[in-house]
Amino acid sequence: MALAAARVSMPAEARAGEVVEIKALMRHPMETGYQVDAMGESIPRHIIERFTVSYDGERIFGMDLTQGVAANPFIAFTTRATRSGELVFTWEDDRGELSEVRKTLTVVP
Amino acid sequence: MTARRRRLSSCMLSFLIALAGSVEAEPLASGSTFLSEAVRAQQADEAANPGMLWVDEGAELWAQTVAEPGQSCAACHGEASDTMRGVATRYPAVDAVSGALLNLEGRINTCRREHQALPPLAYESDELLSLTAFVAYQSRGLAMQVETTGAAAPFHAAGRAFFHRRQGQLNLSCAHCHVRHAGRRMRGDIISHGLGNGYPIYRLEWQTLGSLHRRLRLCSASVRAVQFASGGPEYLALELYLAGRARDVAIETPAIRR
Amino acid sequence: MPTRRQIIAAAGVAGSMLALPRLATATPQMHDDALSALSGGAPINDGRVELIIPGVAENGLSVFTTVAVESPMTEADHVRAIHILSEQNPIAHLLTWHLSPRAGIARVSTNIRLAASQEVTALAEMSDGTFWRDRRHVVVTIAACIDGG
Numbered sequence: 001m002a003l004a005a006a007r008v009s010m011p012a013e014a015r016a017g018e019v020v021e022i023k024a025l026m027r028h029p030m031e032t033g034y035q036v037d038a039m040g041e042s043i044p045r046h047i048i049e050r051f052t053v054s055y056d057g058e059r060i061f062g063m064d065l066t067q068g069v070a071a072n073p074f075i076a077f078t079t080r081a082t083r084s085g086e087l088v089f090t091w092e093d094d095r096g097e098l099s100e101v102r103k104t105l106t107v108v109p
Numbered sequence: 110m111t112a113r114r115r116r117l118s119s120c121m122l123s124f125l126i127a128l129a130g131s132v133e134a135e136p137l138a139s140g141s142t143f144l145s146e147a148v149r150a151q152q153a154d155e156a157a158n159p160g161m162l163w164v165d166e167g168a169e170l171w172a173q174t175v176a177e178p179g180q181s182c183a184a185c186h187g188e189a190s191d192t193m194r195g196v197a198t199r200y201p202a203v204d205a206v207s208g209a210l211l212n213l214e215g216r217i218n219t220c221r222r223e224h225q226a227l228p229p230l231a232y233e234s235d236e237l238l239s240l241t242a243f244v245a246y247q248s249r250g251l252a253m254q255v256e257t258t259g260a261a262a263p264f265h266a267a268g269r270a271f272f273h274r275r276q277g278q279l280n281l282s283c284a285h286c287h288v289r290h291a292g293r294r295m296r297g298d299i300i301s302h303g304l305g306n307g308y309p310i311y312r313l314e315w316q317t318l319g320s321l322h323r324r325l326r327l328c329s330a331s332v333r334a335v336q337f338a339s340g341g342p343e344y345l346a347l348e349l350y351l352a353g354r355a356r357d358v359a360i361e362t363p364a365i366r367r
Numbered sequence: 368m369p370t371r372r373q374i375i376a377a378a379g380v381a382g383s384m385l386a387l388p389r390l391a392t393a394t395p396q397m398h399d400d401a402l403s404a405l406s407g408g409a410p411i412n413d414g415r416v417e418l419i420i421p422g423v424a425e426n427g428l429s430v431f432t433t434v435a436v437e438s439p440m441t442e443a444d445h446v447r448a449i450h451i452l453s454e455q456n457p458i459a460h461l462l463t464w465h466l467s468p469r470a471g472i473a474r475v476s477t478n479i480r481l482a483a484s485q486e487v488t489a490l491a492e493m494s495d496g497t498f499w500r501d502r503r504h505v506v507v508t509i510a511a512c513i514d515g516g
Contacts, residue, residue, distance in 0.1 A: 009156030019471035023156035037395030060469040070429040070478035071316035073161040080471035297508025313426035
């Protein structure tokens with residue numbers, strides 16, 4: 001199963017040098033591996049392990065996650081607007097499933 | 110304090126609380142009033158509210174065309190931000206054709222059957238939660254204004270009776286918690302008025318979106334009473350009564366609750 | 368009419384019916400070990416880091432957590448990474464944010480899980496190799512009505 005939809009919120013436009021806040025939500029159970037189901041069977045761990053962000057090809061932010069992060073992970077961070085370009089957001093879970101969102105930031109002088 | 114005096118003052122307290130319950134301020138305070146500032150902020154920020162993930166999925170389903178007869182929700186209803194605005198404030202409502210009481214989930218499934226020749230979506234399925242959340246979200250910030258008279262009157266009366274009936278091994282009615290003790294603490298919680306103005310909700314304990322009827326099943330279980338079927342007549346009537354209590358309270362879907 | 372005490376007692380019973388599987392939890396010692404593993408034994412200074420987290424969390428399954436670090440975020444002087452550590456969760460090292468000068472400012476947020484009331488640590492690793500931290504005590508409360516499914 002591929003990872004479900006994500007929601008990335010950021011301004012479409014920023015002035016050069018401006019610090020832009022980016023918020024990302026990803027639908028994922030972040031199953032801890034500690035729970036048991038109704039039949040008493042252990043539910044295997046299933047978590048997003050890595051979140052990375054590149055801006056115009058350069059990696060600008062990353063996060064390593066564990067089962068200590070809440071379900072449907074929310075991540076907020078910042079970047080300084082340099083030049084117009086594409087931001088690529090990638091989530092990778094412990095089953096090797098990947099999800100990618102692309103957003104364009106237009107930088108105005 | 111002597112036992113007798115304690116009993117007396119406890120009786121007085123009960124009386125005062127009962128009195129307060131009978132003259133509840135209108136509109137009643139939304140459940141979000143009893144949340145921490147951090148969770149209220151998370152609910153208000155659509156970039157941080159995880160319930161929006163389901164609203165997004167609902168938007169996709171809304172636009173999705175089914176093979177036969179080639180209809181999408183949007184094909185009939187157009188832009189939801191326009192045509193669905195305010196709809197959730199009027200639900201549950203009596204269906205003029207069948208005379209049945211329908212909540213949003215029921216209306217969506219009726220639409221599927223009548224106009225899309227599709228089987229109903231299962232209660233609590235992601236698809237039904239998503240579509241319901243998407244439709245209710247179009248009324249975010251609008252006041253609940255459900256019809257409780259006319260054809261709705263018998264359903265409303267059944268809901269009221271349910272709300273005030275003692276149930277379960279704990280022998281409690283809904284009103285015991287949500288009228289008499291609303292605003293007071295129970296364990297780490299503050300008891301709400303039980304309005305249902307933010308459903309489907311993202312409940313932190315569920316770690317997912319869930320329906321009002323899922324929450325009601327939990328209420329029933331918590332007082333060790335019979336749990337009724339989600340979408341069944343008991344909880345539908347109760348949902349109407351709760352919506353009547355929530356008159357003039359703003360819709361918060363997708364709300365976040367504990 | 369039931370008294371408040373009866374309601375509370377009943378809710379307590381309902382909650383305990385749904386006891387979660389017993390887990391090995393991190394200990395303050397494991398937390399300290401994780402901390403020194405991350406710092407490579409370098410001294411850890413108090414200051415420069417601000418851990419913003421509720422003093423009372425309504426539900427340990429999602430606790431809104433922000434870390435802000437005083438840093439110019441330049442090539443020469445920036446925050447490389449920020450870690451969150453727990454002393455009561457099943458694991459001590461909950462997450463790491465990797466930052467670069469491209470961040471502009473050092474301020475990040477997420478929702479963490481806390482298994483119990485405990486001290487939470489935010490540890491910042493600077494580009495000059497120094498380590499700074501902030502610690503906050505969080506009381507984790509439990510919802511009155513716990514869902515057994």
